Amino acid sequence: MDAKRKNNKAWFLVLPVVFVVAFTAIIPLMAVANYSLQDIQGADNRIFVGLDFFKRVATDPNIQDAFARNLTLSMQVLLIQIPLGIFLARLMPKSGWKASAALVVVAIPLIIPWNVVGTTWRIFTRSDIGLGGVLVNKFTDYNLSESTFDAWVTILVMDTWHWTPLVTLLVYAGLRSIPQAYYQAAAIDGASAMAVFRFVELPKLKRVLMIALLLRFMDSFMMYTEPFVVTGGGPGSSTQTLSILLTTIAIGQFDIGVAGAFSLMYFLFIQIFSFLFFTVLTLDERPGATKVTPKDKRKLREEKEEKPVNSKLKKVLK
Amino acid sequence: MAEIRLEGVAHSYDGGKTYALNPITMTWEDGKAYALLGPSGCGKTTLLNIISGLLKPSEGKVFIDGKDVTDVITDNRNIAQVFQFPVLYDTMSVRKNLEFPLKNRKVSREKITERVNEIAELLGIENDLDSKPSKLRSDLQQIVSLGRGLVREDVSAILFDEPLTVIDQNFKWTLRNRLKRLHVATGVTVVYVTHDQTEALTFADEVLVMDKGSLVQAGTAESLFLEPQHEFVGYFIGSPGMNFLDVEAKSSLLTHNGKEIGKAAKAGLNGSHRFGVRPEFLIPSTKSGLEFKVDRIEDRGVFKLVHLSNDDFKFIAKTEESYEAEVGGKATFSFDPKRAFVYDVNQMAVSTVSPSSEGGN
Ligand SMILES: Nc1ncnc2c1ncn2[C@@H]1O[C@H](COP(=O)(O)OP(=O)(O)O)[C@@H](O)[C@H]1O
Ligand SMILES: [Mg+2]
Numbered sequence: 001m002d003a004k005r006k007n008n009k010a011w012f013l014v015l016p017v018v019f020v021v022a023f024t025a026i027i028p029l030m031a032v033a034n035y036s037l038q039d040i041q042g043a044d045n046r047i048f049v050g051l052d053f054f055k056r057v058a059t060d061p062n063i064q065d066a067f068a069r070n071l072t073l074s075m076q077v078l079l080i081q082i083p084l085g086i087f088l089a090r091l092m093p094k095s096g097w098k099a100s101a102a103l104v105v106v107a108i109p110l111i112i113p114w115n116v117v118g119t120t121w122r123i124f125t126r127s128d129i130g131l132g133g134v135l136v137n138k139f140t141d142y143n144l145s146e147s148t149f150d151a152w153v154t155i156l157v158m159d160t161w162h163w164t165p166l167v168t169l170l171v172y173a174g175l176r177s178i179p180q181a182y183y184q185a186a187a188i189d190g191a192s193a194m195a196v197f198r199f200v201e202l203p204k205l206k207r208v209l210m211i212a213l214l215l216r217f218m219d220s221f222m223m224y225t226e227p228f229v230v231t232g233g234g235p236g237s238s239t240q241t242l243s244i245l246l247t248t249i250a251i252g253q254f255d256i257g258v259a260g261a262f263s264l265m266y267f268l269f270i271q272i273f274s275f276l277f278f279t280v281l282t283l284d285e286r287p288g289a290t291k292v293t294p295k296d297k298r299k300l301r302e303e304k305e306e307k308p309v310n311s312k313l314k315k316v317l318k
Numbered sequence: 319m320a321e322i323r324l325e326g327v328a329h330s331y332d333g334g335k336t337y338a339l340n341p342i343t344m345t346w347e348d349g350k351a352y353a354l355l356g357p358s359g360c361g362k363t364t365l366l367n368i369i370s371g372l373l374k375p376s377e378g379k380v381f382i383d384g385k386d387v388t389d390v391i392t393d394n395r396n397i398a399q400v401f402q403f404p405v406l407y408d409t410m411s412v413r414k415n416l417e418f419p420l421k422n423r424k425v426s427r428e429k430i431t432e433r434v435n436e437i438a439e440l441l442g443i444e445n446d447l448d449s450k451p452s453k454l455r456s457d458l459q460q461i462v463s464l465g466r467g468l469v470r471e472d473v474s475a476i477l478f479d480e481p482l483t484v485i486d487q488n489f490k491w492t493l494r495n496r497l498k499r500l501h502v503a504t505g506v507t508v509v510y511v512t513h514d515q516t517e518a519l520t521f522a523d524e525v526l527v528m529d530k531g532s533l534v535q536a537g538t539a540e541s542l543f544l545e546p547q548h549e550f551v552g553y554f555i556g557s558p559g560m561n562f563l564d565v566e567a568k569s570s571l572l573t574h575n576g577k578e579i580g581k582a583a584k585a586g587l588n589g590s591h592r593f594g595v596r597p598e599f600l601i602p603s604t605k606s607g608l609e610f611k612v613d614r615i616e617d618r619g620v621f622k623l624v625h626l627s628n629d630d631f632k633f634i635a636k637t638e639e640s641y642e643a644e645v646g647g648k649a650t651f652s653f654d655p656k657r658a659f660v661y662d663v664n665q666m667a668v669s670t671v672s673p674s675s676e677g678g679n
Contacts, residue, residue: 181401182405184399184401185463185466187391191418192422195422199418202409
């Protein structure tokens with residue numbers, strides 16, 4: 001009995017990580033939780049208000065609108081960028097200097113700071129002097145400070161330009177890791193290009209696509225800098241994301257209690273959504289089934305003995 | 319069903335710097351079972367991929383039934399191929415995997431069901447048809463892969479690329495027999511790649527031995543054993559392989575370090591050569607022959623392996639179970655004049671060798 005007792009001392013090795021995470025994540029988060037539960041009017045004047053701020057956040061029409069808007073934006077981002085990313089990745093050269101060149105070109109938008117992207121696009125889309133703005137104006141009226149539609153589309157296009165490369169790179173890496181034998185087998189089986197994509201590439205890309213989807217969802221749901229710089233959330237509040245609204249509440253209005261409750265709910269939503277998403281997509285990969293159990297081994301032994309082949313087949317084989 | 323002809327087919331993966339496959343000209347006759355035997359990396363897979371069209375040869379032409387198909391894509395060649403490791407469509411059930419090649423070729427629904435059931439039964443996977451392949455053990459996965467290669471009915475040829483590598487030893491036997499019987503029943507041309515000589519020799523009508531990108535000899539199992547035309551065949555086929563010895567030829571008289579070994583049947587042989595004789599054809603002799611010391615005798619039940627040496631070289635002889643000799647003592651061995659060969663610098667057999675009787679008579 002004693003000899004079998006497990007030595008659990010290894011758990012102490014986790015302590016440093018717990019310590020670091022406490023300072024970088026848990027304690028700041030608790031400070032936010034602290035703000036969200038009490039109304040702080042001065043250094044020694046605070047009232048515990050329970051979930052009041054949370055109720056206010058949940059019922060605030062501005063926040064509700066921003067939430068719906070941001071969710072729509074994220075869905076559109078995913079619907080555009082994931083297929084586009086896959087499409088581009090499949091077009092990229094597979095090897096040689098062309099592959100390296102393509103990788104560098106594709107990766108460029110990813111290494112530009114958010115702020116710079118915003119500023120560049122702000123100038124690029126100006127209808128009086130911006131290259132893009134003037135060009136589009138030749139075909140159709142375009143003014144992002146007046147048209148809600150123009151502003152929305154601009155944000156979407158800008159984000160697509162900035163972040164589709166991430167999807168492309170992930171998918172490209174995923175495609176390169178598919179063994180050649182799968183393509184060869186598909187060729188032998190007479191599979192069409194569409195079938196190769198559907199039955200070989202897509203299943204093998206599942207993991208990578210899940211990562212791409214999660215990253216793109218989280219990033220776009222937290223989008224702040226670029227719309228802030230390009231449209232300032234306008235016209236009106238038509239491109240105001242949750243993050244922009246949160247900043248306005250926390251810093252502009254200095255409504256710390258509401259902002260705290262808002263932050264926590266925002267954070268929890270992303271956590272829960274991502275978790276559910278991950279769980280649903282990996283349902284069929286739960287452990288089990290693939291391991292060789294003693295029962296399997298017995299089955300294997302039995303299989304070794306030649307099984308009788310049925311009469312029809314016997315005729316063929318005779 | 320078809321005849322496949324290769325004309326000067328060669329392949330280089332690096333634009334001509336090195337050749338994975340040296341020029342080959344040969345015909346794969348309709349309905350025969352071929353085994354392609356050779357060590358890892360000798361170009362077997364390359365050759366198969368060229369036949370199936372997965373790879374376009376850097377040189378030469380491929381003909382199927384007299385038609386030049388060198389530029390014809392795999393899909394239009396109607397050749398089935400099974401790979402060394404399981405290649406399955408993860409999202410499809412085993413049944414769907416087996417149906418896939420037929421569906422792509424617009425075979426009728428009833429025919430598909432019939433074929434899939436037949437093949438599943440042949441391979442013993444009828445109870446796994448509705449599982450996802452990822453839930454199967456790796457040997458069963460390979461059997462499903464095998465099934466996908468077998469399910470098409472009217473193929474020109476089926477190419478098996480070391481299909482049973484991951485299969486357990488005993489079941490391998492069963493499967494190979496079933497494949498063999500399927501071949502006999504359907505009469506389809508089969509090319510079976512392996513690096514296992516027993517597998518090759520038991521499966522095929524004709525065995526092709528490859529080494530370093532070249533086809534070194536083709537023939538029945540028997541002829542490869544009795545008359546190895548290339549040193550590699552002597553070395554690779556048979557267990558243990560052929561005994562070899564560097565010899566000098568002078569007017570067809572073969573000597574090693576001045577000691578006479580034998581006389582080549584072909585006249586006028588001169589220069590550096592190699593002498594080769596299989597352990598089976600080194601025969602204990604009471605009269606003249608090569609003098610050895612017996613180092614060790616391995617009793618293998620139905621035969622004995624006698625390890626012999628003298629001052630210059632070592633040989634192994636495979637003798638009858640009844641052979642008796644004192645370990646450390648002297649022994650004289652002669653060899654069968656039809657079964658001993660002399661090979662030139664290109665490792666090709668140039669002549670048989672007869673043992674010289676004492677005194678060079
Ligand atoms: N796709 C490839 N690219 C470059 N070299 C290859 C490729 N496939 C095979 N080779 C080389 O060609 C030679 C023959 O390989 P292969 O035909 O796979 O041999 P085998 O099937 O007999 O083991 C090997 O030296 C191998 O390294
Ligand atoms: Mg191979």
